[in-house]
Amino acid sequence: MTGGLLVPVDLEKWGIRKRTFWNRIWEDLEIGYLDRDLLPLLIELNLRPYTYTLSSCSGRITLVDSSRPWARRGTNVVFKKHAPITHEELLRVAKEPCTEALWLIVSGPIIHASTASLREAGELLRIARRAGFKHSGVLSMHKVKGVIVEMLTGIKAIHMVKKGEDFITPVSELSKVVAVANELLGDAKEALKRLVNEARRSRPERLDLFIVEDLRKKQYYHII
Amino acid sequence: MTGGLLVPVDLEKWGIRKRTFWNRIWEDLEIGYLDRDLLPLLIELNLRPYTYTLSSCSGRITLVDSSRPWARRGTNVVFKKHAPITHEELLRVAKEPCTEALWLIVSGPIIHASTASLREAGELLRIARRAGFKHSGVLSMHKVKGVIVEMLTGIKAIHMVKKGEDFITPVSELSKVVAVANELLGDAKEALKRLVNEARRSRPERLDLFIVEDLRKKQYYHII
Numbered sequence: 001m002t003g004g005l006l007v008p009v010d011l012e013k014w015g016i017r018k019r020t021f022w023n024r025i026w027e028d029l030e031i032g033y034l035d036r037d038l039l040p041l042l043i044e045l046n047l048r049p050y051t052y053t054l055s056s057c058s059g060r061i062t063l064v065d066s067s068r069p070w071a072r073r074g075t076n077v078v079f080k081k082h083a084p085i086t087h088e089e090l091l092r093v094a095k096e097p098c099t100e101a102l103w104l105i106v107s108g109p110i111i112h113a114s115t116a117s118l119r120e121a122g123e124l125l126r127i128a129r130r131a132g133f134k135h136s137g138v139l140s141m142h143k144v145k146g147v148i149v150e151m152l153t154g155i156k157a158i159h160m161v162k163k164g165e166d167f168i169t170p171v172s173e174l175s176k177v178v179a180v181a182n183e184l185l186g187d188a189k190e191a192l193k194r195l196v197n198e199a200r201r202s203r204p205e206r207l208d209l210f211i212v213e214d215l216r217k218k219q220y221y222h223i224i
Numbered sequence: 225m226t227g228g229l230l231v232p233v234d235l236e237k238w239g240i241r242k243r244t245f246w247n248r249i250w251e252d253l254e255i256g257y258l259d260r261d262l263l264p265l266l267i268e269l270n271l272r273p274y275t276y277t278l279s280s281c282s283g284r285i286t287l288v289d290s291s292r293p294w295a296r297r298g299t300n301v302v303f304k305k306h307a308p309i310t311h312e313e314l315l316r317v318a319k320e321p322c323t324e325a326l327w328l329i330v331s332g333p334i335i336h337a338s339t340a341s342l343r344e345a346g347e348l349l350r351i352a353r354r355a356g357f358k359h360s361g362v363l364s365m366h367k368v369k370g371v372i373v374e375m376l377t378g379i380k381a382i383h384m385v386k387k388g389e390d391f392i393t394p395v396s397e398l399s400k401v402v403a404v405a406n407e408l409l410g411d412a413k414e415a416l417k418r419l420v421n422e423a424r425r426s427r428p429e430r431l432d433l434f435i436v437e438d439l440r441k442k443q444y445y446h447i448i
Contacts, residue, residue, distance in 0.1 A: 068408070068411065069380070069381055070377075070378035070379060103381075118342075122365070125363075125364065135359070135374070135376070136361075136363070137360075137361025137362050137363045137374055138361050138362040139349075139361045140349065141346070150359070150361055153294075154294035155294060156293070156294065156380065156382055157293055157327075157382045157384070158380055158381045158382045158383070159382070159383050159384050160381070160383050160401065160404060163400050163404065166397070168393055168397045168400055168401060169392055169393060170394060173390070173391075173392045176387050176390065177384065180325065180384060180387065184292070187292065
């Protein structure tokens, strides 16, 4: 893995990063940038002394105009929502001109975390597997950034609505696509809840006291 | 990770497994069960002394009848091909009765390998990243099974053709869906070639002599 393997993580520098990423969660919450469905999981994982969370997603529906649905150039994501969509929302975008192809994408939750040891990474992977996040794995290891874990389900749909100006899915069928997409998004949110529950069941005896104290200050301690 | 971390791999038992899995590749080839596009990669990876390959896929198109496209109960995969499909193939399946929903799924390559050390796993992950397999990671570690690595791209499409008996994509539009699906499958096969090339460029100086000898016997040594 990058940075050479078996190099132990520098706990002091790692701990500074944990606080930085933790504070960012609350800044993002304040400016409305946080995917709020994630909050219970972010709190639960950060309570673990040897884990902090990185950019994550609770599950979402996006509309992308591109020749390849996996291409992400920022500008081609024309719609994004972490909650069910309405028929009108899809219709509004579908009626706009389309350059390449219009894809409706339902994505399951994707969680990134850094751990301070391989042992803790293994513990997260076990929790993830029990919650049905079967594509979870260790992505890389760094002395300072820690052991990077990705937790991922197989929940996904990538439906072609238009190819250029041709409706591959006629306007008359869009309401059925919306219904199915919202149903699959419901599965995504359920998977996230299972992950929170599994993490809670495997909560370590010793919690990260800085996080506990900070939650008390923020008056968020009741949700623990 | 499962089985306790940092437990060194039992090289003797691991080596026996490598030979078993290696022999299975050639049995599968003989009975027509092997995904043949994989062969150059399987040879390249098994030439590495500390790596062997597990069940993998070179990229494929499947048709699945299920309420959730990720559900796999064997019986609901109604069509599977590791090569481009024809309009007639899709039409034939689409005209059959559909119980839940008919999904056309294009999947990029997915490669599983076992390594005898974390260092070697890290080397595979670097090769995978360079080839654009950006969802690659270490899934688990076992004393005997080794360090399990998954190499995965973001290449995917999961298009709803029918919902029950309703054509969400009308028959008149199916040829466009076939054209796009085959184009995306082409991307999958290109990604696989990039992975073979990156693995070849990072081939270790010392090869697995059992594999080298076996390839000579099988008169496959020329493709190295």
